[in-house]
Amino acid sequence: MSTGSLSITLATLADPTRRAILAQLAQGEATVTELAEPFEISLPAVSKHPKVLERAHLITRSRDAQWRPCCLNPEPLKDLADWLEHYRQFWEHSFDRLDEYLQELQAQESQQDGKD
Amino acid sequence: MSTGSLSITLATLADPTRRAILAQLAQGEATVTELAEPFEISLPAVSKHPKVLERAHLITRSRDAQWRPCCLNPEPLKDLADWLEHYRQFWEHSFDRLDEYLQELQAQESQQDGKD
């Protein structure tokens, strides 16, 4: 995956309204008006978000008469997850390292206890 | 984790320079000058990124004389990974579901074949 599309994915997901829209679409397809319902902002404001999500390939849209149902597309999320995997070791092993450190500390203290 | 900090994490990661810096820090601590080395932009421009990364808690910084070594902090990445998990089913089961759907379709057709 290109650096560029990862940047676009992340920038698109950075907006909480868009993440809320994605969460709603995780429950199934929805039209713009349906998506707009939970928000207090104007309809044109909401309407811009599917466009942004579509440009980032996070959703796809079809046409059903005057409705434009939106559908979640998980591929960019998978790409993001793949990128994140490179860093997993850093959060998974940090407890181990803390643990190691504490054990080391205890070992030193025990040595001192023996000495004094 | 709050919606706000996820937004900050994502917005911070959306910049490719900052992701490159994180990748560099995955190899170990580095100073601003060291971090700047691979980039063509000015030093003050680079210098702004650690500030942003620090605000997002993606790095921590210490002080060693006139150097300010940066160190990766994986917590926000873990939070992001946790958020992403909610969507994993969509990319992992998407083939399965297509498969299921096709099987369902075939089953219905078989029923109809039986009836008619």
Add this chain to the structure above:
DNA sequence: AGTACATTTAACCTATTAGTTAATTAACTG
């Protein structure tokens, strides 16, 4: 004290973003 190095701050510029209201397009319905 004076110089050199690492980093940041200040002041500025430009592009982009997310919102607004008003107007427009497109499709169905009576």
Add this chain to the structure above:
DNA sequence: CAGTTAATTAACTAATAGGTTAAATGTACT
């Protein structure tokens, strides 16, 4: 065909981001 509903476009605004160059700060070395 007239009216209604769904969605978008247009024109504008305010805030923010990421870069620039020049100046300032902090620390070490001699």
